[in-house]
Amino acid sequence: MNAAARFIKMVTFWELLKGMAITSRFVAKPKVTELYPDVRPVLPYRTKGRLHVEIETCISCRMCEKACPEGCIKVFQPSKEVFKTDKRPVEFYISQEHCLHCGMCVDACPTGSIHHSQEFEMAIYNPDDLLFDKETLPYDLDIKRFRWNFIENVPVKK
């Protein structure tokens, strides 16, 4: 019986056909390829993308500036008179050209004003454009997106 079964398997190329049946299952399965420029991938929750800063809640303590290992953050405090009532920074610079996306400034911030976003498309022609200031750093609640270099009308992967 066993020998007969083995013989039948040998004659009908059973193992080879079994392999073909297994590979044929993959034809209709969903593909793993990312269609990135056409369809935007869903990034993990803790993606360390471009830094963005909520200027409104920032208290100009300069903890992020001191924590930054690359020295790519520069915070300008307002004058002492103004600082008593309004603690928002006069100017806030982050050079994404040098940023390591290490997240130390995020850990250091006492108010949670600076944090990583999901934005990762920072390929540009002029490196000076990677110097972000007060205008380009925050997430704009009015238009519900970052103010810098955002590609529109790209569907997000389900």
Place this chain on the structure above:
Amino acid sequence: MDFATIMQYAGWPLIKIVILLIPVFTVVAYMVWFERRLLAFFQSRLGPNRVGPLGLIQPIADGLKLFLKEDLVPMNSRPFLFKIAPIFAFFPAFVGFAIVSWALPWVTPSGKVHPFVVADVDLGILFVLALSSLSIFGIILAGWSSGSKYPLFGSLRSASQMLAYEVPMTLSVVAVVLLAGSFRLSDIVAAQEKLGWYYLFPGILAFGVYLVSAVAESNRVPFDLPEGESEIIGFHTEYSGMRFAWYFVGEYANVTLISVLGTTMFLGGYDIPFVNDAALYAAHPELTSVLGVCAFAAKAALFAVFFIWIRATWPRYRYDQLLKIGWIVLLPIALANLVLVALLKLWLLR
């Protein structure tokens, strides 16, 4: 010589060749695309989908890219042989299409018969087999003239592989010829129609032998030792640009030709399945011809899908296993099958 004679012997055949070669080139080009797409689907990828809709312009882009690349000739090669070697690989595969009969002949109202074939040769299959042996020259000349030992070894491997599989393939074809009683492809299809069975069933062993040796003849996985895209160095290592493209196109033309011949011999060619062709032909000759070409293409596509499927599934054979399969397994099966088919023909299918 008057115009009509020139047209009869030079004009019409040339026009027929052009009409045949345009679809054949298109099919060969898109077979590369189809293989890449389908292979990708087997591997949970998407394949080339960037150039044009569904990546349909990809073959043209590939061709253009290869055409624009530098044509390198190695310093210690034999330049003349190096340059003509791709022609030997390229041309036999395309010439083989000349004898394939694509549909039932078209009869004009004045009673003239136009067969859908460039040259209805009496010894059609023999002609193709002779030509496919010629393509060994392309490989062995490429290996020898490259001036490098690795292509030489690749071409030697390839030559012995092709010799090993030429014999069982020819014997499996002989079985079909024995059943049909003719070497002419249109006669073979007509005999299958008359029998009512495709030769797949009386010649199932011949079909198996043909399939295996066809894969080996066209240097495809699992017998792709001459090239060994992933690790072994093959015979066309030193080729670049358009000359490499000729080998590539020749290989896919070979696959197409083998699919087409296998369809003609074992799957009934342009015979429309489950339909009485003769009755339909008497009623609507044009419709029968068109449907016949479609049926032919569909059956040949089955072969192509099968070839891609096994490429997606099976690993490569070792070299000694390859030759063992050719000489020790396939050759006795083909010979025994020849005797069986002869007896079948003698007693049952008279």
